[in-house]
Amino acid sequence: MxxxxxxxxxxxxxxxxxxxxxxxxxxxxxxxxxxxxxxxxxxxxxxxxxxxxxxxxxxxxxxxxxxxxxxxxxxxxxxxxxxxxxxxxxxxxxxxxxxxxxxxxxxxxxxxxxxxxxxxxxxxxxxxxxxxxxxxxxxxxxxxxxxxxxxxxxESRGRGSKLGLFVLGLCGAIIIGGNVAPTEEVILIAVEAKPSHILAMAILSLLLSVVVVFFSNFKGTAGPSSNNLLYDITFDTCMSYLTALGASAFVLWFFGRFDGVSFWVAFSQVIVLGVLSSLGASAGRLLIK
CATH class of the missing domain: 1.20.59 (Chorismate Mutase Domain, subunit A)
Structure with a gap:
């Protein structure tokens, strides 16, 4: 040979x-x-x-x-x-x-x-x-x-598509949120939080998503077009946050965090974990791509 x-x-x-x-x-x-x-x-x-x-x-x-x-x-x-x-x-x-x-x-x-x-x-x-x-x-x-x-x-074929961004965001949200979902701290924060705290957490999650999505979209060649800048940032931010909430709800359900609790406590847990998951959903497209 x-x-x-x-x-x-x-x-x-x-x-x-x-x-x-x-x-x-x-x-x-x-x-x-x-x-x-x-x-x-x-x-x-x-x-x-x-x-x-x-x-x-x-x-x-x-x-x-x-x-x-x-x-x-x-x-x-x-x-x-x-x-x-x-x-x-x-x-x-x-x-x-x-x-x-x-x-x-x-x-x-x-x-x-x-x-x-x-x-x-x-x-x-x-x-x-x-x-x-x-x-x-x-x-x-x-x-x-x-x-x-x-x-x-x-970037030109798969990542530019909304489906590709959704999949990467879901992976990031589950990886980041899944590390915290099984802990008692999530339900503790949710039980003690007032509606104003929950609202503040949701706003914080959206702000984090806006910042990360903005900078991630302008990194590389797959960023948003300047003609539709506001639309792209708004759409990607909303998609990232909804993906994060969905991932948070899934991992919390899997680890039994919804068993025997009221709807408000379950909803609060999703918002609490959503702060981390939203970071994973938006930043995950940068960190793991």
């Missing part, structure tokens, strides 16, 4: 190993807070099978969306996107299992299968999103020029 043939055979393996390494680093980087959160362990303990199935489906759809609109392979086929998403979810499951086992949060003996699977699956969903982001973003320096070209292609 010639040297050139060896290079052709060995290079894909090296590139795959680098991608896996970046994915592992990203998965741990974005999910370590949840891996160390007691409320998430408890959620895994009490989770019902249907809840886990819903979480897996939602996470897989997010992975598909992120890999399609913001992944490192803008020209990749849907088949490749499906396969990459399955791989990332598999890595997330393996990482979650290894970390939880190391932290003694799961045991191979003396623990029911339902509890073990519940804890691993819930943690793995956050880890798998981090794996996807890490694979796409933590590239080597020698690939910067190639990545810049691919970035421009994505």
């Amino acid at each position: 010639t040297d050139s043939e060896q290079d052709k055979n060995e290079r894909p393996v090296r590139k795959s190993l680098k991608e896996y390494a970046r994915g592992i680093a990203g998965g741990l980087l974005f999910s370590f807070p949840l891996l160390y959160t007691m409320e998430v362990w408890w959620a895994g303990f009490i989770a019902k099978p249907v809840d886990l199935i819903v979480l897996v489906i939602v996470t897989y759809l997010l992975l598909l969306g992120y890999n399609r609109f913001a992944g490192m392979h803008p020209d990749a086929s849907w088949e490749s996107v499906f396969i990459d998403s399955v791989e990332e979810m598999g890595i997330g499951l393996l990482l979650s299992f290894a970390v939880l086992l190391t932290l003694n949060r799961i045991q191979l003996t003396g623990m029911s299968t339902d509890e073990l699977m519940g804890k691993v699956i819930i943690e793995a969903m956050a880890v798998s999103i981090g794996v996807s982001i890490g694979t796409a973003q933590l590239g080597a320096e020698e690939q910067e020029e190639k990545e810049e070209k691919e970035k421009q292609e994505r």
Whole structure:
């Protein structure tokens, strides 16, 4: 076998190993807070099978969306996107299992299968999103020029679309908001907050979205046109905030924060968490694209 043939055979393996390494680093980087959160362990303990199935489906759809609109392979086929998403979810499951086992949060003996699977699956969903982001973003320096070209292609095709921005915003909102949703502080703030506080939080969320969306839209070549500047900023801000509220409601519901509370307390929790989630929804399009 010639040297050139060896290079052709060995290079894909090296590139795959680098991608896996970046994915592992990203998965741990974005999910370590949840891996160390007691409320998430408890959620895994009490989770019902249907809840886990819903979480897996939602996470897989997010992975598909992120890999399609913001992944490192803008020209990749849907088949490749499906396969990459399955791989990332598999890595997330393996990482979650290894970390939880190391932290003694799961045991191979003396623990029911339902509890073990519940804890691993819930943690793995956050880890798998981090794996996807890490694979796409933590590239080597020698690939910067190639990545810049691919970035421009994505901006002109996928990221410029409202669907692409929605998917990236949803990923950012769930990553940021999901780290706080299981904690008691959210419901504590919501219960003690007066209507004026809730209104102030909503206004603050919108202001943060306006500022971040404004600067993110003017970064790069995919910014809003000067002819429709006010419309673009208003539309993107509203879309980011509504996406953040939807993501906040979903993660709060999943972690059981709506059980046994009044509508006002549930609504207040969504607004409280929406302050963080709105930052993730708007800034997430910058930080994870």
